[in-house]
Structure formats: structure tokens, C-alpha cells
Amino acid sequence: MRLSLCCGFLFLLPTLLFGADLPRTYLVKGAERFSPEQQQKLTQWLDFGVTQTARVFGDYPFTMELHLNPRQSRQPVPWANTWRAGVQSIHLYVDSRFSLQHFINDWTLYHELSHLALPYLGDRHAWFAEGFASFMQYQIMHRAGLLQQSPAQWYMDKLGPHRRWYKSDYSVTEVANRLLTQGKYPAAYWGSAWFFVMADEQLVKQKGIRLTTLIANYQHCCRLQDNTLKQVLTSLDTLSDTDLFTQLYQKFTQNPARNVLPVSID
Ligand SMILES: [Zn+2]
Structure with a gap:
């Protein structure tokens, strides 16, 4: 079912497929800045992203706003961020000349939607938020059938070029925070993502559950x-x-990074 509201579109996704308790809703803002054909493509893409994210986390217990902004670039989504004060919002800067498949294959929407699974934790803990979203974007893409290789392989490949920063006596969070202040975002994100790689491994080992399942449960309680x-x-x-x-x-705040992350393999 799809309903139109005054200042955007309110989508009520079918809940029967997912056995959800509440209708999952989101508002699209800014669609009128695009042609009708582009609007159709972009809303299809957003619908796909929200549906695939809900397959992993279930329904978020709030209505989110997805803001579309035109931006010419060499990639479909050159920039995006979340706004967390009040309404939980994602601002997406998109080049609508790209095809629907290019948008679907782009990781950005899954990354931003993942951020909303956790509350805003403040700048000081940006490493945690970014590590979480970086880890989860590939879990969502894997579940959606978009990855050619396993998420585990992606995490290793992504950390690979940045391992040298973490061969350090400083803690992972100290290294990641310094990398963030220097604008070395991929290096900070993929080192931090290891927190969740390890959490997932330990959860499976100790309790036989996946981190994604735990985060889905987290939506309901907390x-x-x-x-x-x-x-x-x-x-x-x-x-x-x-x-x-x-x-x-x-471990991540106190132990030397070289003893925490898999960085000593050459
Ligand atoms: Zn992020």
C-alpha cells in the first residue's frame, strides 16, 4: 500500500511478508526536485533499500525521513549523512542519471539505514557508529544477494590497505579517532568495523546467534x-x-591495536 501525504510520500510497506507487528513507514522528501521518471527510479531504489534493511533488522520503531537532493557526480550517491535530532533522517545526494541497478548496487543507502539501528552516540564515539554501519552495510547487501563474495572476505579486503595504521601500541579507538580527525575515513571505519566482526564471531561461538539477530531484537526493547x-x-x-x-x-579502548586487530599477517 502506498499513500501520498502533503509534503512527501508516506510508504506503508507490506508487513505480512516479514511478520511485523507494526506497519513500517518512511517519508520521502525532495522527490519533487526530480522528473517523474527519475522520481519513479529513486523511490524504487529507496523502497528496495528499506525493504532489504528490514529483512535484517526488522522494523525500526519510528518513521524515518529520506531526503533526496540532486548532485552531479561520477557515482550515484556521492554524499549522504544522517540527521538524528528529533526525526531520524537520511540526507542523500544523488545523481539521477545513473540506472536503478547502479543505485541498488551502491552501498551508501544500506550504510546510512544501518546507522539508524542505533541511537546517536556523539562525536566522541563516531568510531563505534561508523564501524557498526560499515559492518552492517555488507550484511544487508549479502542478504539482498548483491555480493559476489562473503561479508567476511569484504571485511578483510577493506581492512587490508589500512592495516599499517593499527600496527600500533595505541588502542584501536585512539588510532581510529586520530584517523577520523585526519580525514582518513576508510582507514578509521574499517578498523572500527572489526569490533562488530569480533562481536559477531563471539556471539555465534558463545550463544549460537548472529549479531544481526541481536540488533533486530534490540529495536524492540531498547x-x-x-x-x-x-x-x-x-x-x-x-x-x-x-x-x-x-x-x-x-579491549578496543585499552589494549594495543596491534594485539586486537588481525594486522600482523603480511
Ligand atoms: Zn556512516
Whole structure:
């Protein structure tokens, strides 16, 4: 079912497919800045992204806004970010000359949608938020059948060129924060993503569940209650009946990065 509202489009996606309790809703803003054909392509793309993300996390317990902005570039989505004060929003800068398939194959929308699975944690913990979204974008793309290789292989390939930064006596978070301030974003993101690679491995080993399942459960109990990283870590520990998230946090903030990340293999 698709409903139009005054200042955008409200989409109520079919919930029966996913056994959801509540209709999953999102608003598209800015579509009128594109031609009718481009609007159709862009809304198809957004619909696909939200549906595939919901296959992994289930429904988010809020209505999000997806803002479309025209931008000429050499890629379909050259820039995007999330706005978290009040309405949970994603601002997407798109070059609508690219085909629907180019948009679907682009990782950006899955990355930004993943950010919304956790509350805003503040600049100080950007490493955690970016590591999370970087990890999850490939989980969503894998579930959607868009990857030629496993997410595990992607994480290794992505970390590969940046390993030298983490052959360090500083902690992973100290290294990642410094890389962020220097604008070395991929290096910061893929080192930080390892927090979630390790959390996923340990969850499977200790409890036989995947991190994606835990994050789907997190939406129901805690997403709208937590406001700090400490609260998120505590919620995830409680939900999984482990202490692995606070343990991993200690490791990532206190141990030398060279002893935490797989960086010594040449
Ligand atoms: Zn991000």
C-alpha cells in the first residue's frame, strides 16, 4: 500500500511478508526536485533499500525521513549523512542519471539505514557508529544477494590497505579517532568495523546467534530508550546474556591495536 501525504510520500510497506507487528513507514522528501521518471527510479531504489534493511533488522520503531537532493557526480550517491535530532533522517545526494541497478548496487543507502539501528552516540564515539554501519552495510547487501563474495572476505579486503595504521601500541579507538580527525575515513571505519566482526564471531561461538539477530531484537526493547554508548553496550550484553560487548569495548579502548586487530599477517 502506498499513500501520498502533503509534503512527501508516506510508504506503508507490506508487513505480512516479514511478520511485523507494526506497519513500517518512511517519508520521502525532495522527490519533487526530480522528473517523474527519475522520481519513479529513486523511490524504487529507496523502497528496495528499506525493504532489504528490514529483512535484517526488522522494523525500526519510528518513521524515518529520506531526503533526496540532486548532485552531479561520477557515482550515484556521492554524499549522504544522517540527521538524528528529533526525526531520524537520511540526507542523500544523488545523481539521477545513473540506472536503478547502479543505485541498488551502491552501498551508501544500506550504510546510512544501518546507522539508524542505533541511537546517536556523539562525536566522541563516531568510531563505534561508523564501524557498526560499515559492518552492517555488507550484511544487508549479502542478504539482498548483491555480493559476489562473503561479508567476511569484504571485511578483510577493506581492512587490508589500512592495516599499517593499527600496527600500533595505541588502542584501536585512539588510532581510529586520530584517523577520523585526519580525514582518513576508510582507514578509521574499517578498523572500527572489526569490533562488530569480533562481536559477531563471539556471539555465534558463545550463544549460537548472529549479531544481526541481536540488533533486530534490540529495536524492540531498547532502541528508543538508550542514549549513550554505555547504555547500548549494557543493553546488548543483557540481550545476549553475555558480557562480550563491554569486554570488547575494554579491549578496543585499552589494549594495543596491534594485539586486537588481525594486522600482523603480511
Ligand atoms: Zn556512516
